[in-house]
Amino acid sequence: MKTNLYFVLFSVLVFVVSCKEKTPKESETKKPLNVVLILTDDQGAHLSALGTKGITTPNVDTLAKNGMLFTNSFAVVPSCSPSRSSIMTGMYPHANGHWRNTVTPKLTDGDKEFTRASSTIDKVGIHEYIQTLPELLQENGYFTAITQKFHMSPPWKFPYSARNAVQNSPEEFKKIISGFVRDAGDQPFFFQANIAPPHRNLDKHMEDFPNFLPNKDSIEVPEYLADTPAMREDLAKYYGSVQLADACAGSIMQVLMGKGLLENTLVIFTSDQGEPYHRAKASPYYAGLHVPFVVSGPMIVKGKISEALISHIDIMPTILDYLDIPIPETMQGRSLKSIFSGEKTKIEGRTYVFGEHNSHGPIRAEHYPSRVIFDGQFYYIQNLMHQKTYELPADLMVEKGWGNRSYQATLDAKETHPIQYELLKQLESGRAFEELYDVENDPGQLVNLAGKKEYLEKQEELRNALSKWRAKTGDLVDDPQHIKTRQLEN
Structure with missing residues (x-):
């Protein structure tokens, strides 16, 4: 009888100890995921990983090797404000109300300018009833931050814990992102890391960072543009600005790696719209909507290239899916989590992108x-x-x-x-x-x-x-x- 009692007591003790040993691991697996959205400005689907001639984008290429590269990724609109608002709502511009570029506060403005008391309120903006990604993340305990520019309307619908107007300097991006991580403290974080290049003025980018300018004779001129010396000079500055944007993205990645955060951070790299040329930006043609898209992080297949048709309206539901936050019914995009994990090769039922x-x-x-x-x-x-x-x-x-x-x-x-x-x-x-x-x-x-x-x-x-x-x-x-x-x- 005593033997049986000792066995029972021992079994209970082993069970308790094993539970105590598992608790830290379980808490680690349940640690909230961080998210970094790296968003360049006016970059078409141009990366050395995508076969673009005459340029090298080593940082984003490395991100792709450690994650997934998409060849059929599309913005839903070829203009800055409505594109960014479509990402932050998971909705088409004609549905969320933000159908054109809007006049908005600068990131250097005071806090008041991002409230209903702002002196910069455009007539056009997303509908009040729609929940944005920054709103949902703050409600769920996330520290949120944004760089470079705001450009979304109305300002109070896009709350951020921190703002910084850093534009195109890789070294400055290191400092700013490090500061954001510090300020986040124990909170999980979401950074909308906007990068200015390759938005015009391209001359300014190359004057500041001339070492990124490629040889104009080594680049490829898109077929819809005239292949002339003057065009090549302009395009060389565009491609140089793409390489500069890659360096800024690399700085962001270096900070995350240096602080041991990469293993618990979902990183998405894309652009708000296509290249800054006629018949691309601000037009409905292929070059205006076709954008780069790379994702890396936990539970994501490494080194895979996907031809799945994906859209910018898929970004918000994907992030919410990863964070186990309920996806609002207003959402028109679809989660890409099953594609990122390798479970599926395309979104079920999707034959087209719009x-x-x-x-x-x-x-x-x-x-x-x-x-x-x-x-x-x-x-x-x-x-x-x-x-x-x-x-x-x-x-x-x-x-x-x-x-x-x-x-x-x-x-x-x-x-x-x-x-x-x-x-x-x-x-x-x-x-x-x-x-x-x-x-x-x-x-x-x-x-x-x-x-x-x-x-x-x-x-x-x-x-x-x-x-x-x-x-x-x-x-x-x-x-x-x-x-x-x-x-x-x-």
């Missing part, structure tokens, strides 16, 4: 609504007010202040590069209602296949799918009353 452009800024001349659907090969565009003339944003055509020499270089190439010249002029007036491109065989989108007999079936398929998406997401952009409302907002 995009849109409404207006770059508040100027009515810049209002030119378009809608996009892409199936991985064929890229279909509807220009909803195709009869209207369109004015390019200043940074896409003005040299003084913006340093843009590509616009004039294209005009000067009218005789030598007539196709590229015509593509530019079509932007301003003369676009068709429907455009269809086979980007697999025509990456520059030089030949519009819409209306051609052999592509009518594909055109109808994409047209119908786009129509269903617009109805499902409440896209009323060409409704007469909706147009009147937007004109009042402008």
